[in-house]
Amino acid sequence: MDLGLNGKRALVLGASRGLGKAIAQSLLAEGATVFVAARSLDKIEAWAEGMDAVHPVKMDLSDLAQVDDLVNKLLGEGGVDVIVNNSGGPPPGTALAAERCAWISHFEAMAANLFHLTTRLLPPMQERKWGRVISITSSGVEQPIPNLALSNGIRSVVVGWSKSLANEVAGDGITVNVVMPGRIHTERVDELDAAAAKRTQKDIAEVAKASRATIPAGRYGKPEEFADVVTFLASDRAGYVTGSRIRIDGGAIKSI
Numbered sequence: 001m002d003l004g005l006n007g008k009r010a011l012v013l014g015a016s017r018g019l020g021k022a023i024a025q026s027l028l029a030e031g032a033t034v035f036v037a038a039r040s041l042d043k044i045e046a047w048a049e050g051m052d053a054v055h056p057v058k059m060d061l062s063d064l065a066q067v068d069d070l071v072n073k074l075l076g077e078g079g080v081d082v083i084v085n086n087s088g089g090p091p092p093g094t095a096l097a098a099e100r101c102a103w104i105s106h107f108e109a110m111a112a113n114l115f116h117l118t119t120r121l122l123p124p125m126q127e128r129k130w131g132r133v134i135s136i137t138s139s140g141v142e143q144p145i146p147n148l149a150l151s152n153g154i155r156s157v158v159v160g161w162s163k164s165l166a167n168e169v170a171g172d173g174i175t176v177n178v179v180m181p182g183r184i185h186t187e188r189v190d191e192l193d194a195a196a197a198k199r200t201q202k203d204i205a206e207v208a209k210a211s212r213a214t215i216p217a218g219r220y221g222k223p224e225e226f227a228d229v230v231t232f233l234a235s236d237r238a239g240y241v242t243g244s245r246i247r248i249d250g251g252a253i254k255s256i
Helices: 018-029 041-047 064-076 100-128 149-172 187-200 204-213 223-234
Strands: 009-013 033-038 054-058 082-085 131-136 174-181 245-248
Touching (some): 009 018, 009 100, 018 033, 018 041, 018 131, 018 223, 033 041, 041 054, 054 064, 064 100, 082 100, 082 223, 100 131, 100 149, 100 174, 131 149, 131 223, 149 174, 174 223, 187 204, 223 245
Parallel strands (some): 009 033, 009 082, 082 131, 131 174, 174 245
8 A cells, every 4th residue: 555655754753762763664664754853863873874764853842942943944944744743751650749840841841842843834734735743642641541640631731732733724634633552562661660660569570461461452562553553644545534533552441
């Protein structure tokens, strides 16, 4: 199936590892030119060595000046066709323990600056009458995850913004969707399992086994399985999918 991505320009945030890296690699396999942004430029350069279609960019989403520098660079080159909003997750913790300063700082990096970046990059898409905006959130926006209050709350804001934006730009040929990963086996999931093991004083393998037992598929997902769904949503074939939340969780979310 030709996804119509050959020659398209995509921006993938948080692409030094995990889901962002897998998404960037999936888009590259379909012939897209990919700008990959993250704080750890060396990690991007390590996996992208020798790939001419990869353009690594060092950027910290919490720094608005760096966000604007990237946007200005991209707009100067004609913009992009695909935006994948993927931010790092906040530290685990309860809602009762989360302080005001933590909510504000993580909201800026995980929501406000993403909204700003996307809004600034939309005009070239509107002129071309084609564009894709895909935001990676979490299964916690539908079924809050214990001890991840900051993530549950802030990523839910991204869902509301995405649906509002989808309605506003659908007539311009731009789709806006949210993709919700469940337990996809990345470094982030390993870190969360390690934190849970420390909190409960259990072995990490025991924690991971218990976590897998809650998933009907009986396993953690592969980053490639997640990335390929995102790539389809970025494609020409997915032009009638917008304003949607897509689960990739092995059936873990209990609701219909």
